[in-house]
Amino acid sequence: MKKELTTEQHEELIKLLKARFEKNMNRHKGIAWADVATKLNGTASAEKLWSLNEMERTEGEPDVVGIDEKTGEYIFYDCSAESPKGRRSLCYDREAWESRKEYKPVSSALEIAAEMGIELLTETQYKELQQLGKFDSKTSSWVTTPSDIRKLGGAVFCDFRYGTVFLYHNGAESYYAARGFRGWLAI
Known part of the structure; x- marks a missing residue:
């Protein structure tokens, strides 16, 4: 199974993540959406974006909760109100x-x-x-x-x-x- 999103799926995922990010600013203080978007649209691997989409597809409502200071990677957790x-x-x-x-x-x-x-x-x-x-x-x-x-x-x-x-x-x-x-x- 190919673990890669279509262009349409990628765009829809970014749109959903941005809306969730902006609605829940308390989860990621000090992190700018523009920086997250740059990572998601640029250096992020296709397989990791597919994984993020799987988190969304299974109703986990992933959101940024931090940044790994050593690697510069953004950390996403499932943030659905109840277990996905x-x-x-x-x-x-x-x-x-x-x-x-x-x-x-x-x-x-x-x-x-x-x-x-x-x-x-x-x-x-x-x-x-x-x-x-x-x-x-x-x-x-x-x-x-x-x-x-x-x-x-x-x-x-x-x-x-x-x-x-x-x-x-x-x-x-x-x-x-x-x-x-x-x-x-x-x-």
Whole structure:
């Protein structure tokens, strides 16, 4: 599968991202849209733009949340109010998916993220996201699970309730209609 946008898709994505950027200035203080647009229209790889479009297509509503001072790359997080609708009802990873004897979900969070060319937010990134607004007040999102927890069969997810970010655990093979995953991408 070719991971590249058509000219029309590229233009539509830039238009959507600009509108979201301008509507949510608190998420990217000190960053100018003109600089982001230059990166997206110039040096950004076609595959990364495709990944950003996949974040949008699956209802993640990606937005700029920072800049990596070492690389100069802009950091995009999924900023949809609730866990992205197009990425719910997934167990954590392939191993968990394979362990299910029946009622297997379509796929897993890590597999879908890899196919999209993005990574799951870490617990730290999830907490950073919550500083920019209120996210996942009705849903929850898988986050990157430490290997020692995963080796024991578990996986972790976060949500925002009672004014607090909660980190929970579950069997990695579990999946729920209200749990998806949030991703990030550096461009």
